[in-house]
Amino acid sequence: MKLYKLLLLLVPFTVLSQEKEKINVFGGFESNSQWYLNDTGLKDEFNLPTTQPENPLRTNSYLFVNFKYKNWTAGIQGEAYEKNALLNLNPKFIGTDVATYFIQYKNEKIDITAGYFYEQFGSGLLFRSWEDRALGINNALRGGRFIYKPTKFLAFKSIYGQQRTGFDVANSNIYGLDTEITLSDLFKFDTTTLSMGLTYVGRDEKTDIQNPKFNSLTNAYAGRLSVAHNSFYLSTEFDYKSEDAVVQVTEQIDNNLIKPGSALLLNLGYSKKGFGIDGTFRRLENMGFFSERGAKGNSFNDRIMNFIPSLTKQNHYNLANIYVYQAQPNVILADKDLVKAGEIGGQIDLFYDFKKGTALGGKNGMKLAFNFSNWNALSGTFYIYNPQDYKTDFLGFGKRYFTDYNLEITKKWNSKWQTILSYSNQYYNKKMIQETSGEVTANIVAAEATYKFNATKSIRVVGEHLWADHDKKNWAGGTVEMNLNSKLSFFLSDLYNYGNDTDYLRNHYYNIGGAFRKKATRIALNYGRQRGGLVCVGGVCRFVPESSGLALSLNTSF
Template sequence: MKQTLTKLLLILLPITVFSQEKEKEKGNFFGGFESNSQWYLNDTGLKDEFDNPTAHPEKPIRSNNYLFLNYTYKNWAAGIQGESFQEDALLNMNPKYKGTNVATYFLQFKTEKIDVTAGYFYEQFGSGLLYRSWEDRALGINNALRGGRVIFKPTKFLTFKSIYGQQRTGFDVSKGKVYGIDTEIVLSDILKYKTTDLSLGLTYVGRDEKTNVANPEFNSLTNGFAGRLNFNHEAFYFATEYDYKSNDAVVQVQDQVNNGLIKPGNALLLNLGYSKKGFGVDASFRRLENMSFFSERGAKGNSFNDRIMNFIPSLTKQHHYNLANIYVYQAQPNVILADTEIVKAGEIGGQVDLFYDFKKGTKLGGKYGTKVALNISNWNALSGTFYIGSPQDYKTDFFGFGKRYFTDYNVEVTKKWNSKWQSIFSYINQYYNKKMIQETSGEVNTNILAAEATYKFTSSRSIRVLGEHMWADSDKKNWAGATVEMNLNSKLSFYVSDLYNYGNDVDYLQNHYYNFGGAFRKNSTRIALNYGRQRGGLVCVGGVCRFVPESSGVSLSLNTSF
């Protein structure tokens, strides 16, 4: 760790000194440091399906560290981020995250009409179905583009964006080159609407990558086009986007790029809703066909979200209960023609959210009111004709629903009983087609009940108690869970939790996944310490997931800004 910090200081000291000198000229210097470390313990109580202890990493002490510095002066801004992964990155992170190095840097000039960035930058066009670059450290995602970006706003109602560069992968960049142009026109400003917002967007994204395929039947440049429309009038809103990706090699197995199957891709997204005080409804529909998009074709199928160019989250309720996140849905944009049992070319489905507040003083509302939230989501494979022989091919029905992937029906009731007590009751029913989603075998039906209560002693001191239970008809069967959280004041908090897979048919897999720890906050600094077991499976943020193996150990996290 001492060597790590020394390297980071050597990398970033020149920028810091320069920034401090500039600060004397009324510039602004700011930054932050984040560290997530884990000491993995050899827990013989955790075993795999063959009754063997879970593998213990050769390097049990691992740490992800990020130091970022930014400086602004008048119309100029500059920044740099150094990263250190010692001795290695946390388990199941991208293996390219190794050692200590400068990760990203940028220089930006910005006025009201022009914004020019050189170096690494993040950007999103429309919903992100065609292009998005972003950072999420919990998932190990950082697909910033290294190159240049220009944003031009000649008028209030017109915005042009252009990008060019190569995508970050580890401490390097991908071989593929990315081009992009996005235009947004605010029609409501042109038409001088006062109570209506109406905008139109057009996007082009190109990915140019030469491959080693002899006599390729696809172009090195893959073109993507998109159009979107957004409408908002008082309590009603509507948005739609259509994306098209030109003919390209379909990669079904990572790093296997060939002429076997060449197809275009497309996506359709619809969202509409109505919202006023005490009532809201929101509905989303999405259809994806062959819409995975990577800066290198061979990256398709990697489990680290490495070199991914677009943003395709699962449009389902993001549950905050542990047991509801065991069988979590992942978006299915890929083409798989494995055999007659597992064939897919994308997904079709959507979700509906309904919110209603029973007014205070009514029979169901009581003195403080009652909130009810209902969510329904359903996702299926695309129906069509699939040829798994040689040559492979498929033809989908545009609005055809094939085999069911996933459903989630849930209701949540939030009730405040008095100035100190509040409770939440939830019921969740899920169907998870493990065979189609994970390309393994099996289907799982679950019913989950959860209840939690929060008691406030003072404005800064409270206790939260949560209990949950899952009934599952297959796979790992039934689970039970409990959590207690205690906030002593605005600075100090503690928690203890346990998930118990008591219903597993295999007795040595009937594990307790216990955890306890605490956090301390002061100003912009937070330190958290935890000990316990990590349940193997998916960890998801905003509908995007990564797989983590089962493990046991002590974790320490530090986050501060200055």
């Protein structure tokens, strides 16, 4: 690897920090390696065994270091993808290079950053730049950011830059303004929090389209309001994106279909000790927003400007994550049975704690959590040919994408034993979500038990089962985790697709591994099979192919 070049950057700053005590140096290193193997027992749909990719030993590594002196902070991050990145990451991640750098000055009122930076306006529906290495996302802007807080209740943000893509930047310019006023601080409310905000985001990209029917500059606007009083809270946001060329197939800009986009988000709830209910509604229409128009629809989350997570339960059991929903903000006019211009729906979360000493609570109490989510296409009038066009109903529900019911009961029996019982019912429309074919109804149950031997030693056992009426049919799964102490842990798991109609696809996806932790360092090693499908973090997903091999990860900070 070429990371030694990056290590050289540390030398002068390390010396400086030793000479001047007020300079603080901090950072970290992360490396994720995979040795992909030929696995004759793991078959694909064509009855072919999993084979090694070219360059089967692959590593993603990240070294970052920050330097802080009084009000000044500077940082640099180097990345290495040797000889290639892990499977199905952005192919632009290749080789070793300096990836991001910045210098920042910050006091109580002013925050100025030059270089690469991350930012979010409101909910992120118009703009969010962030890093998530598990998803292969780093869409930082390279440019400048200025934040001004003249008073406690008022804040202004302005940004300009070009978005990162691989080790380069996109061929466009991003502009942004955001202001937020906390009215409750302004008027000195005692029991009520009230704030409002306004956002502008502009993307200027010139294309090779001859005589374009759209402007190079796409303007987007948003307004938001948030209020909380005692145990009640409510927030809402409306976003509008000016008319722009629609992209249905990646890198194919449609000069004849020019449409605006919009989003409406509403969240309200009530929460107090032992009880809470939260509801979220969202409507999206043509809200894919990329720093380059042609990037829409790419499978690597590359050049994405906004943050549109799926608003469903974030399940922590393996089988409940087979049919995972992805938000549907884009336009597809493929045929009469596959038309969509966005999504409409929402979710409800409810939790209740049965008190200690009650009939259901028992000696140690009991927790109940319920989640329901439902998502549909927008209804409207759709024209497939001559020319393509559509008109949506603002609150109209079209074909169903996804429905999910979840019930979870957590019971602590004593200081050592705890159990969790979970049930999920899912409806998943593969044709509408994945643009393939079929509809799936699945029922999933999971039972979990944890026994604590002492403060640091414990064992956790999980059993799962999924019944499905279509696609890959039934699954069974199990996991055993053992924490020997605060430093050392092991796990063993298996997912078995025993109900598949095709015998050679009745695969076991087994994994065995462990982790060692000491202070700020963690090393993990595991061997096994990766089930093909979506890997999701916080409602944002990336697709990973089926594979088999040995994985090693190292994470440390200093």
